[in-house]
Amino acid sequence: MKNDVNLTVQALQRMPYYLQHLRKVDENGVQIISATAMANVLDLNEVLVRKDLSMICTSKGKPKSGFPVKELIDNIEDYLGYNNTMDAVLVGVGSLGKALLGNNEFSKFGLNIVAAFDIDEDIVGQVVCGKKVFPLEKLQNLCERMHIHIGILTVPAEFAQEAADRLVGSGVRAIWNFALIKLNAPDHVLVQNENLAASLAVLSQHLRNEMTEESKGVDLNEHTAL
């Protein structure tokens, strides 16, 4: 376990990709893998991969061979916290909130949503995907009692700041924010913004470029060449 180092956000975001590939080669019985090989598969610079791996690997990479696969898998899983579950609460049981409640794949990543909260009386009391929906007033009590440190925010933007304040007041240390708004929170509370609209914007810009290029009559074969 080497979790005293802090990775840059960028490095952190590459870790799940390393992990996926390592698990795959591990299944095929590969015991040692070089940063060079990983870099080629994942289309990354090999020095970058080498540095990333050396940051989290408990043993040193061996020249001519590489890094031990099983150890890397363990190290990354440990580093990403997949082995000690983080309990979380979800605030805002709209369509996105329901979506996340129903996504049982989060447990693979060490996340466990224990309860949901909403202000809508029609929703409160319901059980959505096995999780009970409580009125927002009960948030603080439950968080304190269960020592919850993560809040997932899936309320409309106009209510997001208020809900965030409540989460902070309930002792939450990290907010996974799906609302498209910049939240104000004290320094010790991390706000991780999940910006699905931004992703769609990237797609949209690309499609527009593709379409205008096409309408300009640019030779489409230039794409398929090579």
Add this chain to the structure above:
Amino acid sequence: MKNDVNLTVQALQRMPYYLQHLRKVDENGVQIISATAMANVLDLNEVLVRKDLSMICTSKGKPKSGFPVKELIDNIEDYLGYNNTMDAVLVGVGSLGKALLGNNEFSKFGLNIVAAFDIDEDIVGQVVCGKKVFPLEKLQNLCERMHIHIGILTVPAEFAQEAADRLVGSGVRAIWNFALIKLNAPDHVLVQNENLAASLAVLSQHLRNEMTEESKGVDLNEHTAL
């Protein structure tokens, strides 16, 4: 409409936040807003905001006053493609796939999921959140017939490349990839990776830091100061 310019991915990702704030001040009757004011609210550098706004705004910012709010809103919505809907198909109706199918907020961002596909015979034929699930074999036919250019990939990592190949073969130009794997696709096909695991990793690292700091007996008041 000023959509011949291309924004950097970073600028594109700031746009939804600008839009949210602009809509809010517009509701309050504000007609002109300065980049300086926006920057303060959103905690961004004012030159950055000014540059971003000038990139997409059809009129120039006026010294001493700023940019016209309504025009900015229109320009950003146009630029992000919110006004001309992009049709998309979804491949992989697991828990995450179902989640996205059920998220009726995508329409606000110009995305319309017209159909879903899966290989699982138990799922094929079902109607999930008003969308019919077809067998994967029908993907190409439907995409070509309906001129679909966006594919949403929510299959497990091990099937993602195969599914991506099918999407590409069906004429898709952009893939919104929720699988944790680096996809190989031709140059003209954009792969936008949505890495929820990476976000969780950022949360996890922060919580670990918080916890170790606490156990070290660091004065917690340093957080609340200021």
Add this chain to the structure above:
DNA sequence: TAGATTGTTAATCGATTAACAATC
């Protein structure tokens, strides 16, 4: 040994920020 691969130090690159003249 020879050569592939590691780890480190220096160079590059691009986004952000700072400085400042132009303008309403």
Add this chain to the structure above:
DNA sequence: TAGATTGTTAATCGATTAACAATC
């Protein structure tokens, strides 16, 4: 006019990449 705000050019900063010596 005076001063706030814009737009532009130059400096900074940090991540990525390149170069190269060390090592198995």
